[in-house]
Amino acid sequence: MKKHNYSAGPCILPQEVFEKASQAVLNFNNSGLSILEISHRSKDFVAVMEEARTLALELLGLENKGYQALFLQGGASMEFLRIPFNLLKENGKASYLDSGTWASGAIKEAKAFGETVVVASSKEENYNHIPKNFEIPTDADYFHCTSNNTIFGTQIKSLPETNVPVVCDMSSDIFSRQLDFSKFDLIYAGAQKNMGPAGVTLVVVKEELLGKTGRAIPSILDYEKHIKAESMYNTPPVFAVYTSLLTMQWLKNLGGISAIEKINNTKAELLYAEIDRNPLFKGSASIEDRSNMNATFLLNDASHAETFDKMWKEAGISGLPGHRSVGGYRASMYNALPLESVQVLVDVMKELEVTIS
Amino acid sequence: MKKHNYSAGPCILPQEVFEKASQAVLNFNNSGLSILEISHRSKDFVAVMEEARTLALELLGLENKGYQALFLQGGASMEFLRIPFNLLKENGKASYLDSGTWASGAIKEAKAFGETVVVASSKEENYNHIPKNFEIPTDADYFHCTSNNTIFGTQIKSLPETNVPVVCDMSSDIFSRQLDFSKFDLIYAGAQKNMGPAGVTLVVVKEELLGKTGRAIPSILDYEKHIKAESMYNTPPVFAVYTSLLTMQWLKNLGGISAIEKINNTKAELLYAEIDRNPLFKGSASIEDRSNMNATFLLNDASHAETFDKMWKEAGISGLPGHRSVGGYRASMYNALPLESVQVLVDVMKELEVTIS
Numbered sequence: 001m002k003k004h005n006y007s008a009g010p011c012i013l014p015q016e017v018f019e020k021a022s023q024a025v026l027n028f029n030n031s032g033l034s035i036l037e038i039s040h041r042s043k044d045f046v047a048v049m050e051e052a053r054t055l056a057l058e059l060l061g062l063e064n065k066g067y068q069a070l071f072l073q074g075g076a077s078m079e080f081l082r083i084p085f086n087l088l089k090e091n092g093k094a095s096y097l098d099s100g101t102w103a104s105g106a107i108k109e110a111k112a113f114g115e116t117v118v119v120a121s122s123k124e125e126n127y128n129h130i131p132k133n134f135e136i137p138t139d140a141d142y143f144h145c146t147s148n149n150t151i152f153g154t155q156i157k158s159l160p161e162t163n164v165p166v167v168c169d170m171s172s173d174i175f176s177r178q179l180d181f182s183k184f185d186l187i188y189a190g191a192q193k194n195m196g197p198a199g200v201t202l203v204v205v206k207e208e209l210l211g212k213t214g215r216a217i218p219s220i221l222d223y224e225k226h227i228k229a230e231s232m233y234n235t236p237p238v239f240a241v242y243t244s245l246l247t248m249q250w251l252k253n254l255g256g257i258s259a260i261e262k263i264n265n266t267k268a269e270l271l272y273a274e275i276d277r278n279p280l281f282k283g284s285a286s287i288e289d290r291s292n293m294n295a296t297f298l299l300n301d302a303s304h305a306e307t308f309d310k311m312w313k314e315a316g317i318s319g320l321p322g323h324r325s326v327g328g329y330r331a332s333m334y335n336a337l338p339l340e341s342v343q344v345l346v347d348v349m350k351e352l353e354v355t356i357s
Numbered sequence: 358m359k360k361h362n363y364s365a366g367p368c369i370l371p372q373e374v375f376e377k378a379s380q381a382v383l384n385f386n387n388s389g390l391s392i393l394e395i396s397h398r399s400k401d402f403v404a405v406m407e408e409a410r411t412l413a414l415e416l417l418g419l420e421n422k423g424y425q426a427l428f429l430q431g432g433a434s435m436e437f438l439r440i441p442f443n444l445l446k447e448n449g450k451a452s453y454l455d456s457g458t459w460a461s462g463a464i465k466e467a468k469a470f471g472e473t474v475v476v477a478s479s480k481e482e483n484y485n486h487i488p489k490n491f492e493i494p495t496d497a498d499y500f501h502c503t504s505n506n507t508i509f510g511t512q513i514k515s516l517p518e519t520n521v522p523v524v525c526d527m528s529s530d531i532f533s534r535q536l537d538f539s540k541f542d543l544i545y546a547g548a549q550k551n552m553g554p555a556g557v558t559l560v561v562v563k564e565e566l567l568g569k570t571g572r573a574i575p576s577i578l579d580y581e582k583h584i585k586a587e588s589m590y591n592t593p594p595v596f597a598v599y600t601s602l603l604t605m606q607w608l609k610n611l612g613g614i615s616a617i618e619k620i621n622n623t624k625a626e627l628l629y630a631e632i633d634r635n636p637l638f639k640g641s642a643s644i645e646d647r648s649n650m651n652a653t654f655l656l657n658d659a660s661h662a663e664t665f666d667k668m669w670k671e672a673g674i675s676g677l678p679g680h681r682s683v684g685g686y687r688a689s690m691y692n693a694l695p696l697e698s699v700q701v702l703v704d705v706m707k708e709l710e711v712t713i714s
Binding site for chain 2: 239
């Protein structure tokens with residue numbers, strides 16, 4: 001039976017990426033060697049890393065604009081630490097928007113470094129919306145936000161205007177929608193949603209931002225050292241970088257971010273229309289902040305859960321339960337999820353309505 | 358043509374590991390889903406992580422002895438930083454043995470934290486031997502050493518006796534030889550030699566050692582937080598952990614470390630015997646400290662290099678050139694390299710002798 005993988009991450013990637021990655025584990029570039037056994041300094045892998053770094057900037061429209069792309073290890077949680085180390089001046093000030101669990105984690109790490117202003121928080125409302133109308137201190141070293149909140153199903157639709165450098169955790173919506181990425185000074189994203197397998201993090205940073213804190217930065221946390229080493233300061237996660245490259249190549253061939261954005265909008269509109277139409281369901285997040293990546297929704301009557309759960313499982317759907325802090329359901333509709341899978345879910349929701357009535 | 362992969366790392370892994378890993382990228386555990394698209398919280402992957410953590414301790418003979426195994430990200434270079442954060446007390450003292458480039462890198466990171474005593478160094482002799490007869494300060498918080506020096510081809514044969522906790526970077530000889538591992542308090546190893554693909558690091562730590570520094574430790578660097586989260590503090594590098602598990606299963610089925618040690622000894626004896634016998638070659642490292650993992654050697658007459666290089670390439674050998682800081686050749690004979698590959702190299706060395714004379 002055809003699977004419809006709604007996992008929140010690690011998540012579905014394009015089928016052709018799985019096929020090429022699987023083949024490379026047996027025989028990479030017809031070398032007779034596995035991608036897992038070649039030196040990261042070999043000509044073939046150096047070419048992979050170079051293309052990955054270039055293509056990430058190209059997809060974001062950031063080539064030749066003073067940005068560098070890095071593929072690092074540790075997940076977004078490691079960047080929570082690298083960011084204040086690299087950007088928060090001694091006796092400086094950081095500013096953060098608290099829009100969800102991961103934003104909150106980033107704030108916690110920054111607080112250990114220095115003054116950290118939380119400009120606004122939706123925590124009291126269980127992060128069901130994106131805070132707005134806040135002020136960013138003009139003397140902050142940077143402003144940090146999370147563009148999409150996987151757990152709560154909210155997404156920033158318009159960025160605040162500010163003269164302060166903007167740092168953004170785009171882990172769960174990178175490469176999914178067109179933005180003016182040049183308004184960001186540092187973008188980072190754990191790969192395991194729209195970019196590749198777990199085990200690598202993309203960091204895109206405006207180089208002129210670095211080297212200004214006066215801090216002694218441990219080598220492995222220092223973005224400048226990683227840039228100088230062309231993202232090979234130490235052995236990179238070779239397979240995860242290669243598979244990320246395959247995914248970025250797939251996206252480029254599809255027409256890039258603007259092409260996938262149209263598909264993502266269609267998928268999200270289809271599902272949210274059903275959530276709003278079907279009297280059995282309601283959305284969890286504020287309508288104006290709804291995420292096009294993660295749609296969170298609840299049954300109005302929890303007693304229908306058993307029937308509904310049985311139905312979507314029988315339809316080949318997996319990964320639909322919501323995060324424990326929200327409950328209900330979460331349909332993660334990342335780039336590689338086909339429209340067909342959303343239609344299957346919508347059909348099950350309609351079928352539930354018929355079954356119940 | 359059959360390939361003989363002498364790469365220093367990432368390096369050869371067992372062929373059956375490549376085959377199983379490749380299959381899992383298409384269809385993991387007959388789930389119809391790729392290992393790359395499943396949640397790290399799924400039952401199937403939680404089982405992988407649990408078995409990997411248990412098997413690592415089992416192979417080292419450290420079950421039920423107060424140790425915990427973790428699979429983290431960042432490579433050994435990240436542990437250079439985590440170790441002082443977790444073990445070096447405020448106003449405490451660290452002690453390090455400087456036996457090579459990586460040891461030196463670990464020392465550099467520790468120095469940023471506090472008093473760091475280098476008990477001995479072979480740097481002046483280009484690290485061609487392991488320093489001996491040094492004293493470890495009895496008031497040190499820990500003693501750090503590197504069991505095998507990949508670049509220089511040296512290996513610690515007997516550990517110093519000390520009452521100070523022993524921390525060891527075993528990146529390039531983990532699981533290759535039997536030691537009394539209970540003499541170590543913390544062992545760490547980047548996977549990409551004997552354990553798996555690049556992108557994951559094994560850390561085995563005696564739990565009672567932790568929580569005693571008085572330092573505020575950033576969450577992602579805190580071993581206690583990773584232990585509490587069962588090595589899933591954040592999304593782990595799923596594929597690298599799974600492939601490491603496959604490699605450890607292969608080793609267990611082979612008979613464990615004591616079985617592979619015999620094979621590794623045979624391979625190393627075969628090659629070093631030829632290096633010592635053949636008048637065209639000489640070893641780079643002190644004989645008593647020679648590594649069974651990485652044999653470094655030189656041509657006595659560099660003018661034969663062109664002929665030799667052509668011959669070993671024609672024999673299907675790859676990855677033989679030495680590190681730029683030593684020159685000559687480096688034959689990395691990790692667990693998965695078959696004896697047959699060593700015989701092919703030895704035959705080429707003999708053939709060179711015939712050709713030259």
